[in-house]
Amino acid sequence: MIRALLVLAVIFSGLAAVLTRGHDALGEVLRTTTVNDLTNGQFAQHIDKAIFNAVPRSSTLDGLVIGAQYRLLHDAGRQVHAGCGDWLYSIEELRADRSDADYMKARAELLPYLVRSVLRLGTALVIVPVPDKAERVEEQLCGMRALQSRSRDHFREELARINGAIIVDVRPDWPRPGYWHQDTHWDQSGARFAADKIAQAITVTIGPGGDKVRLSEGTWRNRTGDLARLAGLTEAPIRLAPAPEQERDVKAEIERGGGLLDDAEDASVILAGSSFSLNSAFADYLQVALSREVAQVSEPGGGFAGALLGLLEKNPSGLAKAKVVIWEWPMRSLTAPLTDAERRFLERLRKQAAR
Template structure:
């Protein structure tokens, strides 16, 4: 006959066995996952632990079976019950989503990051001028600045917002042409950005591209090209999965357990070709080295329409401050001799992001004080 004390002891033993089995299974799964993760030494070096990238890499390596489903359920419940979208997105109203990196700086971004990027700017613009190639700098204002009426109490870092003024003042002092898109995108009744995405919508991209084209033409001898474009009519609205929905882990959540998806009419814009066998494309005169803004909402085609030239678009997703520009410089030997202007575009919040490895590598090659690459007077638009 079992006494109550013996039953308690037996329960403790069974509980301990269960926990031991779980710990052993977890340890075994973790060891197997790490052994097959193929993490290189650079991924787990000291600097990677300090900026958080090592932890991110390990989290990806230690994923459990069916973890995607578990994470979707957790994210959906968190949104539905708490109105919380996780670490990368913030919820405004009504159902407006904002990128947290546009609201406050990352902890690993030091106060000197803007000065480092000013050094990089002076170096790169100097390199372009040495090749007799013009440059036009375009910082796309953050969505939180333009659509501030939808923030509904979400706090914004004033330090981050002041950096754009500091940046443009430095460009002006150095004689680097730039475009200030704040007055272009502000004050409209219609929204200029997608509700569930960090990018400009069709209206915003078209307005921004027209302003950039107006500022670029004086750098092209005020000569608009003759390239024609076929602008298609907008089609029937289609559901669009916003990137902030994806970042929140709600891509596969059911309706009602995530913010409502947007419906956007697609539109195609193509350069008009002659169609002949010897129909050569016009020489490349303008290169767009931009972020994902340059790949969304027909920004590059609208820019080409404003310039009368087809734009060589090297913009890249995840390009941040200088990804596309660095990539373009690495292939500088293949640039066509006809190139006259580089339009360097990035999002405002990229000024406050931690330096990338490519940016750090360039800074290491520069003297402590990069010479001022002053040239002609700036042309803010």
């Protein structure tokens, strides 16, 4: 009932605004319309344009409506699920689709070929699947269960069949909650934990690093989560919006010896990940934990293999110079539609197999 009344209020306020603000423009359309306009569709176009120009545009009003929907109806829009206590979740983690199994099957086909492509260059490969926030913080879903996240966990059976690569499972002893309330990514405690765990696996493989890396921690600042932006809640009044979270400025500083003209060595570790590798100072924590410089080539929206495919296709020689490449990807990307790069790589592999 509340939802219906709210929708009706918005509709009638919009209609009133159109009639008030667009009265003159609509009258002009009616006065100047010809018979030809009625037969060739021009009349409808003129009416649509007059109505569009008459609709009031106000970020304040939009924010008020979005905030009211969130607080009164527990509704964060089509792309975001509102959990308990101002916890927000990406619908991508919760939604099931008939094509999910096909996408996972295609990536299971890609996986061994990508691994072999890296190992063939003489570079060690560390694979880091990032668990869904819905699976790690399921208790805040508010009546829902992370069934889709658990269905993607079957892909770990494919990872177990891989030879030669190092698989890092960050789930055991995971710090709670480890994810931001209003963002899809891990928070700084989760990022630091994951960095330490990955560094342990790399150190066992290539030994300890020798760089002097110092972690500089600055002031705290408000952080706007990507899910809050996606839901439009950043435009809502303070009393209706979720309370902002706080993040600390963190930066890894590498002490370099030698003169100004000395050439810096290429980084021995390459980080080819998704937006998780670009958030919450993860790369900075990783460099400190490794005592090594890390070359960051991660891509926002890189999904399953965006950054790694970019390296293999555009810079295989740079990949060959590294001792380790870290391939980080979110589990939710397994059921996302294949990217153009993934399709090209898969088609090439299938043609080779058919010869």
